[in-house]
Amino acid sequence: MPIQTETELYTPIKQYFEERGYTVRGEVKHCDLVAIRGDEPPVIVELKKSFNIPLLVQGIDRLRLTQEVYVAFELPNKGRAPHRLAWEDIRRLCRMLGLGVMTVQFYKRKKPAVDVVCEPIPYTLRHNKRASQQVIHEFHERSGDYNVGGSTQQKLMTAYREKSLHCAYLMRELGPLSPRKLRELTGNKDVSSLLQKNFYHWYVRQSRGIYHITPLGEKALTEYAHVIASIPKNETNMPDTFVTIT
Structure with a gap:
């Protein structure tokens, strides 16, 4: 068949x-x-x-x-x-x-x-x-293979989406964070641009230079839990932190 x-x-x-x-x-x-x-x-x-x-x-x-x-x-x-x-x-x-x-x-x-x-x-x-x-x-x-080749009309897990999830995850675990702190934790030198553009609306600026996760961000962490779980954890004392994505 x-x-x-x-x-x-x-x-x-x-x-x-x-x-x-x-x-x-x-x-x-x-x-x-x-x-x-x-x-x-x-x-x-x-x-x-x-x-x-x-x-x-x-x-x-x-x-x-x-x-x-x-x-x-x-x-x-x-x-x-x-x-x-x-x-x-x-x-x-x-x-x-x-x-x-x-x-x-x-x-x-x-x-x-x-x-x-x-x-x-x-x-x-x-x-x-x-x-x-x-x-x-x-x-x-990309940290792994999360898409099936040949897929259409589906959300793709891109490197940008991974990095956005990384920031949302850290905000959920550690509370409101500054771009500088997120840059230190993720190793992503473009984190300021990511937060300002806020393409997925996963963050909100609570005060000058301080960002926190939105309900949409919380929903995304649940939707992409399989991505978070499969990314190797680092050796810091932070709970279940992503490996550095550069």
């Missing part, structure tokens, strides 16, 4: 890269899956239920960020290439575009099988180094 959503491809492909020493995150700067190993360039995988033109367009767009781009989809019924093509046709097309191809085959009683149809080859399109660095920066700023 065909998969219902492209998100079902995420876990098997994530495991495939993790078994090869990569760290994987989902939904990083609009990329379905990003895998990084050491100082190597990022690997980006775009996911779709089936092989189609929008998938290829997405893959081509990601070539601005890295040469290591794959398009991935469910292996069609009986292993046949999609659209009545031969697999060699698919390989030739994607090689000309500079894209790699991955498929996932699902079974009833055993784990899905991931197959690399072809590897990406260098492409002559000039990379957008700034955009690539933004992907890498966002990847490393």
